[in-house]
Amino acid sequence: MAADKLRVNIFDMVASIARVIDMMSPVVGNHHMQVAYLAYRLGEELQLSDDNKFELFIAGALHDIGAFSLQDRLDLLEFEDTKPGEHSVAGSLILQTFTPFSSVARLIKFHHVHWKNGEGAFQNGESVPIGSHIIHLADRVAVKLSRKAPVLSQVRGICRAISEHKGDVFVPEYVDALINMANREHIWLDIMSESMEAILKRTVLYWTKELTIEEMVDFSRLVCRLIDFKSKFTATHSSGVAAVAIELSRLSGFSKHERRLIEIAAYLHDLGKLAIPSEILNKQDKLTDNERFIMRSHVYHTYRVLEPFEMLSVAGSWGALHQERLNGKGYPFGLTSDELPLGARIMAVADVFTALTEDRPYRKGMDSNNTKAVLQSMVDAGELDNNLVDLVFKHYAKMNDIRDSAQKEAIRDYNAFQTILHRHVK
Ligand SMILES: [Fe+2]
C-alpha cells in the first residue's frame, strides 16, 4: 500500500458516527443502527446486490443525521411522520459533498416519502430511489420497537400496523418482504441484542476502501460540516481551527503529509459535538451545570470514537487532546507536558485562538491586544505551549487573516446550505 493511501473500513466509520449521533439521549436508543440492520435485512429479502445492500446500511446508519435538535430526534420517533422534510434534505445536502456518498445522500433525501400507490416513485419531478422507500419502512418498524416487552411479542402488532398502510405509505412488495421476515425470530432478537452491531458487522460484506490522504481530508471535511452546521454559533468553528492549525504546523516545520494530518485532526476535533443537542449549542444564556457537563463530555466522545481507527491514530489523538493542558489541568485525561505531542499542543492553541478571535452571531471576536493577553496568561499558567504562542504573536496578522478568510468561506457554504434547505422545505 502506498504511503499516502489509507485503508479505511467504511463500516466502522459509519457505525461510529451512528453511535455518536444516538448518544444525544438515552430515549433515542440505538435507532440508527437498528434502521441500518433492518434496511440491510430487507435488502437481503428483496435479493438486492451487495453494493445496494451496503448503501442501505450506510443510509440507514446515517438517515437522521440532519436532525440537529433533541426535539427533532424525539419527534421522529413518533410513528406518524408528520414533519419529516427538513432533516432529510439537511442530511443529504451535507453527505453529498463527499463523492463516494452521493448515492447514499439521495436515499436519505427521500427517506420519508410516502408511496401513495405509486405516486411516491417521484417527488417534485425527481425520481425517488427504491432504497429511500426501504429506509422509510425500516425506520417506521424501528420506531415501533419497545424495550418494555419481549420483542417477539411485538412482531405481529408491528406487522399489522405497517400492513394497514400497505400501498398508501409503504411499497406493497416491501411490506411483503417484511411479513416474510416476521417469522425469522433471530432478526428481531438481533435488533434488540447488545451485540447487534457486531452481528451486523459479521453479516455485511466488509466494504474496505483505500482512500488517498486527499480523500480522507474530504471525508473529514464532510464530518466537519456535520459537526459545525448543527448550530449557527459553531457553523465555521472547525474550519477556522483547521486554517490556524495548518499555519502553525507549517511554521513548526511539519511536512506536507503531517500538515494533511493536522487538517484532518482539526476537522474532527469536535466530533463528539454530534452527541450534543443543538438546543445546548444554540443556547445564549449561561449553561446550567448539567448542560456544561454534557458539553464538556464532547471531547471524551471525540477520543473514544476515533480511538479504534488505526489509520487515524495520529490525527485522531491530536484532535481529541485539544482540551488537555501542559500543566495537567485539562480534560478528559489530565495529561501533562511530557505526554502531549506537538500536534496536540498545536490543536490546543489553534482552538483557543480561533474561539477568542472568531465572530459569533451574539458577539464580536476579540481584538489582538486582548487575544494576546489571554494567550499569554494561559502560557503563564502553564496551560499552552510557549513556543507556539510565540509563533502566533510573531505572525499574528497573517494568522488572523488566514483564520478569517477560512471562516468567511465556511460561512458562504453555510449560508448556501441554509438557502437550499429553506427552498426545499418551503
Ligand atoms: Fe428521518
Ligand SMILES: [Fe+2]
Ligand atoms: Fe429515523
Ligand SMILES: [Fe+2]
Ligand atoms: Fe473546538
